[in-house]
Amino acid sequence: MDKKQIYKPKPVSGFPEWLPEERLVEQQWLDHIRRVFESYGYTSIETPAAEEIDVLTAKGETDKEIYTLTRLQADEDDKKEARIGLHFDQTVPLARYTAMHFNDLDFPFKRYAMQKVWRGERPQLGRMREFYQCDIDVIHVDHLPLHFDAEMPAVIYEALSGLDIGRIQIGINNRKILKGLLHYLSDENQTLFFRILDKKDKLDKNVFDNQVADFLRNNTENETAYNNANDDLNTLFSYRDQLIRLPLSEQISKLREILIGHSTYENYQEIKQDTTLPKFKTPLPEFYEGLEELVFVLTNLQNLPEGSVVGDFFLIRGLDYYTGTVYETRLLDIPEFTSSVCSGGRYDDLAGSYINKHLPGVGISIGFTRLFDVLKHNGYIKTGRKCPTDVLVVLPSDDERTNANTVAHTLRQNGWNVEVYHAPQKIGKQIAYAEKKGIPYVWFPDSSEVKNLDNGEQAPVDPNTWAKDAS
Amino acid sequence: MDKKQIYKPKPVSGFPEWLPEERLVEQQWLDHIRRVFESYGYTSIETPAAEEIDVLTAKGETDKEIYTLTRLQADEDDKKEARIGLHFDQTVPLARYTAMHFNDLDFPFKRYAMQKVWRGERPQLGRMREFYQCDIDVIHVDHLPLHFDAEMPAVIYEALSGLDIGRIQIGINNRKILKGLLHYLSDENQTLFFRILDKKDKLDKNVFDNQVADFLRNNTENETAYNNANDDLNTLFSYRDQLIRLPLSEQISKLREILIGHSTYENYQEIKQDTTLPKFKTPLPEFYEGLEELVFVLTNLQNLPEGSVVGDFFLIRGLDYYTGTVYETRLLDIPEFTSSVCSGGRYDDLAGSYINKHLPGVGISIGFTRLFDVLKHNGYIKTGRKCPTDVLVVLPSDDERTNANTVAHTLRQNGWNVEVYHAPQKIGKQIAYAEKKGIPYVWFPDSSEVKNLDNGEQAPVDPNTWAKDAS
Numbered sequence: 001m002d003k004k005q006i007y008k009p010k011p012v013s014g015f016p017e018w019l020p021e022e023r024l025v026e027q028q029w030l031d032h033i034r035r036v037f038e039s040y041g042y043t044s045i046e047t048p049a050a051e052e053i054d055v056l057t058a059k060g061e062t063d064k065e066i067y068t069l070t071r072l073q074a075d076e077d078d079k080k081e082a083r084i085g086l087h088f089d090q091t092v093p094l095a096r097y098t099a100m101h102f103n104d105l106d107f108p109f110k111r112y113a114m115q116k117v118w119r120g121e122r123p124q125l126g127r128m129r130e131f132y133q134c135d136i137d138v139i140h141v142d143h144l145p146l147h148f149d150a151e152m153p154a155v156i157y158e159a160l161s162g163l164d165i166g167r168i169q170i171g172i173n174n175r176k177i178l179k180g181l182l183h184y185l186s187d188e189n190q191t192l193f194f195r196i197l198d199k200k201d202k203l204d205k206n207v208f209d210n211q212v213a214d215f216l217r218n219n220t221e222n223e224t225a226y227n228n229a230n231d232d233l234n235t236l237f238s239y240r241d242q243l244i245r246l247p248l249s250e251q252i253s254k255l256r257e258i259l260i261g262h263s264t265y266e267n268y269q270e271i272k273q274d275t276t277l278p279k280f281k282t283p284l285p286e287f288y289e290g291l292e293e294l295v296f297v298l299t300n301l302q303n304l305p306e307g308s309v310v311g312d313f314f315l316i317r318g319l320d321y322y323t324g325t326v327y328e329t330r331l332l333d334i335p336e337f338t339s340s341v342c343s344g345g346r347y348d349d350l351a352g353s354y355i356n357k358h359l360p361g362v363g364i365s366i367g368f369t370r371l372f373d374v375l376k377h378n379g380y381i382k383t384g385r386k387c388p389t390d391v392l393v394v395l396p397s398d399d400e401r402t403n404a405n406t407v408a409h410t411l412r413q414n415g416w417n418v419e420v421y422h423a424p425q426k427i428g429k430q431i432a433y434a435e436k437k438g439i440p441y442v443w444f445p446d447s448s449e450v451k452n453l454d455n456g457e458q459a460p461v462d463p464n465t466w467a468k469d470a471s
Numbered sequence: 472m473d474k475k476q477i478y479k480p481k482p483v484s485g486f487p488e489w490l491p492e493e494r495l496v497e498q499q500w501l502d503h504i505r506r507v508f509e510s511y512g513y514t515s516i517e518t519p520a521a522e523e524i525d526v527l528t529a530k531g532e533t534d535k536e537i538y539t540l541t542r543l544q545a546d547e548d549d550k551k552e553a554r555i556g557l558h559f560d561q562t563v564p565l566a567r568y569t570a571m572h573f574n575d576l577d578f579p580f581k582r583y584a585m586q587k588v589w590r591g592e593r594p595q596l597g598r599m600r601e602f603y604q605c606d607i608d609v610i611h612v613d614h615l616p617l618h619f620d621a622e623m624p625a626v627i628y629e630a631l632s633g634l635d636i637g638r639i640q641i642g643i644n645n646r647k648i649l650k651g652l653l654h655y656l657s658d659e660n661q662t663l664f665f666r667i668l669d670k671k672d673k674l675d676k677n678v679f680d681n682q683v684a685d686f687l688r689n690n691t692e693n694e695t696a697y698n699n700a701n702d703d704l705n706t707l708f709s710y711r712d713q714l715i716r717l718p719l720s721e722q723i724s725k726l727r728e729i730l731i732g733h734s735t736y737e738n739y740q741e742i743k744q745d746t747t748l749p750k751f752k753t754p755l756p757e758f759y760e761g762l763e764e765l766v767f768v769l770t771n772l773q774n775l776p777e778g779s780v781v782g783d784f785f786l787i788r789g790l791d792y793y794t795g796t797v798y799e800t801r802l803l804d805i806p807e808f809t810s811s812v813c814s815g816g817r818y819d820d821l822a823g824s825y826i827n828k829h830l831p832g833v834g835i836s837i838g839f840t841r842l843f844d845v846l847k848h849n850g851y852i853k854t855g856r857k858c859p860t861d862v863l864v865v866l867p868s869d870d871e872r873t874n875a876n877t878v879a880h881t882l883r884q885n886g887w888n889v890e891v892y893h894a895p896q897k898i899g900k901q902i903a904y905a906e907k908k909g910i911p912y913v914w915f916p917d918s919s920e921v922k923n924l925d926n927g928e929q930a931p932v933d934p935n936t937w938a939k940d941a942s
Binding site (some may be wrong): 005006007008009010011012015016017018019020023024026027038039040041042043044045046047048049050051053054055062065066067068069070071072073084085086096097099100101104105106108110112118120130145147148151152212223278303310353354355356386387388389405406409412416417418419422423427433436437439 | 476477478479480481482483486487488489490491494495496498509510511512513514515516517518519520521522523524525526529536538539540541542543544555556557567568570571572575576577581582587589591601616618619622771774790820823824825826827857858859860872875877880883886888889890891893894904907908910
């Protein structure tokens, strides 16, 4: 062979790719998630990889690093064209899509999206520059029923529990609960305060408590307001610590207790007359609205296995724009996966930056590639076959070629994935090829026999009736 | 609602997206193509959207317009990193992938890829900046059996004929045939000459004939060489005009005639002794090699429907790097689609730019989005449903919610895609929702009856036994 100029390529940091046997598992996972999404009536949309920079930044500053696109051989014409960049999530494109195609869509619009997104961040394990997200969202005009807030965890539970990644726990909260207690704080300060609350697991308890108290003290009008806010928060969080240890049905009862007497209620005032119940000093009606919504959502999820759903007042999702229900999902049996694998929530106004319509929505997103990557690096992904082939038809001689092709065709029509071996080599070599690639069956066209490579059994089979389901 | 600052987004030229009902058809098409690819044992790989610019340009100048990526908020660190750009096809990434993972792959390596690629070209109907390609390729080390040259058209015929786009015709040629006749020309001049031949359909016959004659005259050593080359070409092309009107089995016989006496041959010399056969004056052995390979490929495709495969010496694919078999595919019933929908061929050396191995391959690529886009714009795509939902479970009242959810769960387990209506509204309104979205069945959980919206029939059904296949 000639000596040639060789450019030895290096992996591009943050842009993962898998070997064929790993990709087969990834495909099974993506197929399963898609099947679950569709089984709840979500419809696929796929948006371009690129959007106008003005669209990507229409909501104001983003903390996501955007990749912009420039033609390598740019010319004068390029300057006249819109500047474009790769999308960094699937929500901004959904908002743009919904605004642009508003008159062609049916509402409530239930859509799923399973695309790659790109962020120019510094890569590390579990944080990549290119990754799949698997999202479902429901958008409606003006008013979106709570039904969908309860549907999200049901879909996600089914999607994730089919991936062989152990026990799933979906934490659910409602932003209105805290907002109804923290009305002393401006909207802006509430957001800042949520960021502090969000760090609870990362900080020492005393440091955390001090940060909370300091923030409240510095941002409430007077001592009374500070005391009320602080007491209400402590009451809520001590209730939370009881809650999360209980079975779901008892969590729901506890939440109802706050709302009502012991079983029914007519209005939020009743609670003040029941001395056995925890007292909140200065909640706004929004607080009880949030509790009611949380009770509705949890009640509709009681058919899921015990422990897979938990109400959690400490679940904040600090930096996001959610206005009601919020979700986070933990993998209880994968200690290496410490953060949320699937998060989301309800937002009031999806596409207000692009259209003069009020479009509330609720959505949830699986950080798919992050999940797959972390599990792969920690040895949780079991790979098997290196190709989708079920049956290798051997080629004893060139004379058998037509016969081999005919059998292969018949087997494919019965649902099998079939290769005909590519040359009339020694049968042992052909079988070795099947073994190496993990192909489970070998077909001998001259004798019409099939050999099961798992157990070594060989028997004559009629190709017309050998159905894949029967194997 | 508040008056807000609204940025009305515009479609980004060359980056197509579809409405949900169109996307459903696109998904069916992509699913079908994937199923066919896998049924022949091709395994999926997915490479990152971005490659190093040095990888994309390693083979020298490319006529494809590359998009480079730059972080919007670029900093000093960026300068230390590799320059990257979006891939413009799936072959360069395959070459890079095969070189990089060489020791982890099994050969022959049969892979399929169905990803988007990007080219910064001026957009027009059927030419986009972002589009799907659906590729299969087989790569082997040192020697790749002809078996795979014959497999490509079989796979593609099955993939395309399942898309309801009318009759398919796959034209097949072998580059060695012309190269074996045109050995008077340097490699470089052969490529230039192929470009002229490639324009046959676009030029007036006299203009074309003159260009051919002029090129040969200017690039052959002497009058004898010119005459021989010109005569041999004319003999070949007049044979071609007979060939393409014949049934495949007769095409094969005609090709064999050139090679042999009338039925068998021992060596290429025999042809010189048969005075009834067309005479080529100065072919190299490569000419007969090409013919033999073409005969092998066509012979193995005789089980496809008559007219779907044709041998065609005029099929050139002028600008590409093929060395043997070449393919093009026409849609006979879609006059608006004038170019090839699916092309490819055999190449000698896939990854020589990245690894010191000799890796011959053969591959073929469906220009998927181009096909879909042209068909859509000409009204050939029939859309139906706007969502994947098969059954809408109505919600007569909030009391029926648990019951409705339970039925929905059961139906999903039986393979149905099911929505529960999102609020206890009037039944008429719920049915109207199903009709608008094209959902075929409505389920009444209070009576356990199902209504078929196509024919209006309504009957009680057991949700446990109502299987999707039986509908």
